[in-house]
Amino acid sequence: MKKTSTYAASARGPADHEVRDQIVLAATEHFSRYGYEKTTVSDLAKAIGFSKAYIYKFFESKQAIGEMICANCLGQIGTDIKAAIDQADRPPEKLRRMFKSIVELSLQLFSQDRKLYEIATSAATERWQSTLAYEEQIRTLLRGILEEGRQSGDFERKTPLDETVMAIYLVMRPYLNPLILQHSLDYTEDAPSQLSSLVLRSLSP
Amino acid sequence: MKKTSTYAASARGPADHEVRDQIVLAATEHFSRYGYEKTTVSDLAKAIGFSKAYIYKFFESKQAIGEMICANCLGQIGTDIKAAIDQADRPPEKLRRMFKSIVELSLQLFSQDRKLYEIATSAATERWQSTLAYEEQIRTLLRGILEEGRQSGDFERKTPLDETVMAIYLVMRPYLNPLILQHSLDYTEDAPSQLSSLVLRSLSP
Known part of the structure; x- marks a missing residue:
């Protein structure tokens, strides 16, 4: 049967x-x-x-469809950020690329796909699983760069790694989260280089 | 006549x-x-x-009254932040106090005076003069701490002062701006200490 x-x-x-x-x-x-x-x-x-x-x-539900779209969309952004990181050789430059691509890709989603950005906004407001997974992916990428930089001697090793990951994540967050990004548009041009320079100074051995 | x-x-x-x-x-x-x-x-x-x-x-207009209320309210917060800074002796501790009081006072406005926070939200959205003046006041307080720390030898002097002020201001901004703060409530407990530690590492000579 x-x-x-x-x-x-x-x-x-x-x-x-x-x-x-x-x-x-x-x-x-x-x-x-x-x-x-x-x-x-x-x-x-x-x-x-x-x-x-x-x-x-x-x-x-409609949200279940939105979740899937959001997961695809954030998954693509995550892949693109990873590709931008992989283009650089040294950990400090990887960190700069990561900041730059986060801002660029989030802005692209914001300006070109305004209606899809609306889904990402709902996702961020309601803390959908796809958003949480994306945030986790960002922290994992960040941790990878930091570990590499600690091994290569580019970055200091005194601060507990978890603390460094979380603090830098907090610096990046306003440009990752669509709800916050829409209030930070005046700063998206200068923020990536200014903030990565500050973060790199904080990482110097 | x-x-x-x-x-x-x-x-x-x-x-x-x-x-x-x-x-x-x-x-x-x-x-x-x-x-x-x-x-x-x-x-x-x-x-x-x-x-x-x-x-x-x-x-x-109603906005003109709102502007005055907002100016009074932000002026009071500015005075309270300055008082918190003045309680500390050394520049690094002053910076920690500044971060801590910014988050505390903004949260207080958010939770206790929810309706007045609404005015601050309109002010931030429409870029009222009182908001711009407040942002300028924060940068001025920050610049004062940095200058003092450069003189005392607590902070590095290589990075142009303007760049340092702006980068740290960008790190503080999500907790100053009421539009952003409402999306950062999960982080307000840990952010002040984690971010001031990161910023202080970036300032080490």
Whole structure:
């Protein structure tokens, strides 16, 4: 019985993860045009050409779709930040690249994909899992640079590593968090170099 | 004619600055109870027992009254921060006190005087003169501590002073600006000590 139904499902149509991807893709397109907050699952279903019930078979709520979009989007930013870090050889330059790319990529999301930024804002306000994972990813990247710099002798080793990671994370946070970034637009041009210089001075052995 | 009217005015009632103070005092009381955004000048006039026209004789708009309240409020915070700094002897401790008092006083405004915080939020959003003056005052206090620390040998002197002031100001800003502070409440307990330690490491000679 089970075997038959599996066979029937796969013969009838695409696998679940394909449908989920399809819904997320269409929702990303739709939200980035019409905004996240104002769109209901009914609007979305109509736009995609699926029934509302069919969408609810794959996502329990609009937020669950938003979570997936947000996770994809922040995941991409995380990958891009990592790529920017990897382009540099020495830990101090890696730290500068990290600051610079954080500000640039957050601003890009803010200015180009204003409607998707709205999702990131909801995510940050409501502390979605995807936001927490992104924040953790940033701290992990930061920790990696600091460990490397401590080994190479570029950075001091007296301060407990956890404390250094957290303090630098707090310095970066206003440019990572979309809720704060929108109030820091006057400073985004000079902040990356001024703050990385300050942080590098604090790390000197 | 002019002389008579001046004489008549001063004989008839209090001086202009006294009336202004009276309006500001009553408005502070009223706004802190009913909120700033939702109150109109008519509401305010009714509550104070003045005519709307009489209020407009002294303030050109509700914002002008808000500006004065905001200036008083931020001026008081500035004075309290300065008092906290003055309690310490050495420049490094002064910097720690400055960070600590900024976070404490901003939080106090946020939690105790929630409705007045609303005025500070409008002020920060619309970049009122009182906000700009407050930001300037903070940078001036910071510059004073840095100059003293450079002279005493506590702080390094290689980095241009303007750059140091601006970079540290950027580190403090998320806890000064009410729009940002409301998104940083998870960090207000640890941030002052973690960030002042980082900044002090960056200042070591």
